[in-house]
Amino acid sequence: KNQVEQSPQSLIILEGKNCTLQCNYTVSPFSNLRWYKQDTGRGPVSLTIMTFSENTKSNGRYTATLDADTKQSSLHITASQLSDSASYICVVSLGSSYKLIFGSGTRLLVRP
Amino acid sequence: EPEVTQTPSHQVTQMGQEVILRCVPISNHLYFYWYRQILGQKVEFLVSFYNNEISEKSEIFDDQFSVERPDGSNFTLKIRSTKLEDSAMYFCASSDRARDLRGAFFGQGTRLTVV
Numbered sequence: 001k002n003q004v005e006q007s008p009q010s011l012i013i014l015e016g017k018n019c020t021l022q023c024n025y026t027v028s029p030f031s032n033l034r035w036y037k038q039d040t041g042r043g044p045v046s047l048t049i050m051t052f053s054e055n056t057k058s059n060g061r062y063t064a065t066l067d068a069d070t071k072q073s074s075l076h077i078t079a080s081q082l083s084d085s086a087s088y089i090c091v092v093s094l095g096s097s098y099k100l101i102f103g104s105g106t107r108l109l110v111r112p
Numbered sequence: 113e114p115e116v117t118q119t120p121s122h123q124v125t126q127m128g129q130e131v132i133l134r135c136v137p138i139s140n141h142l143y144f145y146w147y148r149q150i151l152g153q154k155v156e157f158l159v160s161f162y163n164n165e166i167s168e169k170s171e172i173f174d175d176q177f178s179v180e181r182p183d184g185s186n187f188t189l190k191i192r193s194t195k196l197e198d199s200a201m202y203f204c205a206s207s208d209r210a211r212d213l214r215g216a217f218f219g220q221g222t223r224l225t226v227v
Contacts, residue, residue, distance in 0.1 A: 036218075041201075041221070041223070042220055042221065043116075043203050043205075043218035043219050043220045043221050044155070044203070044218045045218070046216075046217070089155070097168055098143065098145070098160035098162075098167050098168045099157045099160070099168060099170070100145075100147075100155075100157060100216065101157075102154045102155040102156070103154065104153075104154050105154075
């Protein structure tokens with residue numbers, strides 16, 4: 001079954017600290033993996049997208065990694081800001097399909 | 113920056129009524145999608161649409177659902193006879209390539225409440 005699992009479910013950190021969010025997937029055939037940021041009541045916004053051959057990609061303070069062998073990805077947030085408080089969702093695109101498989105997300109709260 | 117726009121932002125409807133959710137995708141995009149997110153749950157794929165026809169649909173997308181691109185700009189999702197369990201946030205998305213190599217762009221969503 002095609003699934004995307006994320007951990008932790010929620011995370012609280014102090015402003016300025018770094019954090020790493022994890023994603024494991026069992027999706028086949030794999031096309032690409034994205035990380036989205038979703039503010040409460042809003043649509044997901046793409047942060048990074050990686051294909052099979054890429055193992056790291058950065059977007060400002062966000063750095064995503066991908067290990068296609070172990071089917072794991074991580075999202076590292078550096079020097080967190082209050083505005084980083086949101087849900088971070090790992091999404092895998094099926095290679096044979098137009099469908100995106102969403103994880104449940106990690107709810108991040110950055111405190112002053 | 114171009115964006116996907118959805119209307120209304122919130123719709124309340126009585127069970128059994130028909131609703132139409134509207135979306136204006138990004139103008140040069142060719143692939144359109146509807147997703148939904150029941151409160152507290154994962155975002156789920158409903159349907160993809162290309163070249164004026166459905167490319168793929170999920171098991172959720174039964175005969176009560178339909179999509180249409182009535183003109184060159186709008187993309188609509190119709191639920192024929194709403195049920196309580198249709199209450200969810202519905203997201204429209206669009207992309208310019210089949211495999212979303214640059215990532216699908218999502219709208220802000222329409223919160224549908226069925227009472």
